[in-house]
Amino acid sequence: MREIVVEPLARVEGEGGITVQIEGSRVKKVRFDILEGTRLIETLVVGKTPEEDVSITCRICAICTISHRYAALRGLEKALGIEIPPKAHWMRSLMHMGEMLESHSLHVFFLALPDFLGYPSAVAMAEKYGEDVLKALELKKFANHIMKMTSGRMIHGENPTVGGFGKYLDHTTLLNIKKQSQKYIPYAERALEILASLEIPDFYEMDTVFMCCEPGNNEFGIVGDQIRISTGEVVDSAEYKKLTNEFFVSHSAAKHCLYKKKPYTVGALARVNNLGERLKGQAGKLYKKYWNKRWLKNPIFNNHAQAIEMVWALEQIPGYVDNILKYKKDPPIVAPARTEGSGVGSVEAPRGTLYHYYQIKDGLVAESNFIIPTGQSLEDIEKYMRKAVENLLSQDADDQTIRYHCEVIARAYDPCISCSTHLVQVEHV
């Protein structure tokens, strides 16, 4: 038996690997191994206050720390009957844009592009693509600046709390963010230009299902209490269990998911495929210029979709800043209306739909459940890798070629492995 093992898979967040087993000319197994250690976070939040929960669950992942915090806040505030003031809402929208930009710029320039341009890292790329690497760093720095300013720290900032914010941003900082945001649009466009100039392999293309939050108002967006599926269905996010149907596989510390027994994809590609027609401005122009039906069949275009979303996010920032500035007074933190209840918070993390479910009793967390994007895409990652290997075998490809394509597919999904190891339901322990 021929076995190709990639371990650890580099340039992804967390500890994962790929195993391909081949018997004769037949593919026996193609696995995306989730090797990350278990943390049992769902059990640790039980008995904690909502504020403590937010401080714990944002630490599930450093790249999507804001999305975890945001999903947790939305779930907890629903459970506690808290309506946040509009100023807090727009501050959260701004912080969420910061993370989208931070994560996408990190993935596109630093984790994915080196694959396509033939380098081991973005730092090694600097020799030939010096200017692009420096501009990418500048864009990422701006994104981190938004996260730091809104949340209090670049990673795991505690400022966004249950019921609002500890502190709001001053005018100067906000106006500076607004002004700077426009400067970076060409940088994000450049990422799309580089990606569009590449030959994307087509031998593993096939249809799949895409899922993302439905933001409403016929707008493109990354928050919503409903879920839009590429089949045309729209489902309430409180029905998340029916949408995700988690199950255990022995090679993964993350559970896999299926929708109506079918694998599905979440993330930038799902959002752009499901909602791209709604994009306006420069992002809309780029969508019209570059999107084509191959995006529905090939996960590599997730990189392209991330670049379009970076342009979209940068174009959103001025409006969000204006909305924050409309409210002169900083509203106080809103106290819970009740001490018992349950709620599901759903937001789009950079790599896809994220659900945080809570049940609160006596003001403390009694039960929790987190469904993480990477877990939802795992079946599709394996599906596309398998098709790639089957096809490569029929062309007598060597191990190195098989390994390369599997890595590129897995990496295109921008998997977040630390995140993915916590997606299990817990009964009151």
Place this chain on the structure above:
Amino acid sequence: MDNGKKRVGLYGFTGCNGDQLTIIHSEDKLLDFFGSAEIKSFSLAKSDNDNTELDIALVEGSISNQEQAEQVKEIRERTKFLVAIGNCSCYGGIQAMELGGGGWDKRFRAVYGDNFFELRTPIESKPIDVFVHVDFYIPGCPIDADQFFYCFSHFIRDNVPAFPDHPVCAECRWKENDCLLLKGIMCVGPLTASGCGAVCPSHGLPCLGCWGPVDEANVSSEFNLLKEKGFSIEEIKNRFRIHTGSGMMKPLKKILGVL
């Protein structure tokens, strides 16, 4: 080591990768960081990694399966100076908040049932110094970039940096914040190592202790103060332990008798 540069490896065990990410997020210093040493291994940032003899290893994350325990020992064997970066590595992190209290088996089954892991053998999450000798600790959740680069520039010159040994309260006073404890808010700043710039109290929010314990913290004094303010033992214990992993085990055991 022909060019005189130190051979450095970065490794991540169980955690959120926030400490390695803090380094990657230091845009102004990133290219210098890669230029100042021979970065032999940094899986999060590059794919040409080499498991060779190292002058310095920077290790993030706690140890939560037997395979990781073996790996951290293997890294130790080929490393001259091993640094624990971040709270998971230093104290076990949030996943170790119940360390020493028992009940891990039960919690593991609550999440994964009786399912069998084919590729890894999970254990209760512990800080790395349970398994190997650690030469230097850089705490934080995540680490502070300035504090890290300050330390790193000492390491590559064979120096050991001097580290501040005062609680968050010191930084909080420099910022002229009102004391939250005086307002009856449960703040663990007096027990917590500084380095964050008292960021939470500066936002009007209590310190949650994410930098881990400060040496010589007066734990029992804070414990009694909070009890006087009307907090229950359970509330105080929870708050003391969320971010401190193994760090608060001894003092709390002393106060409460059990964990």
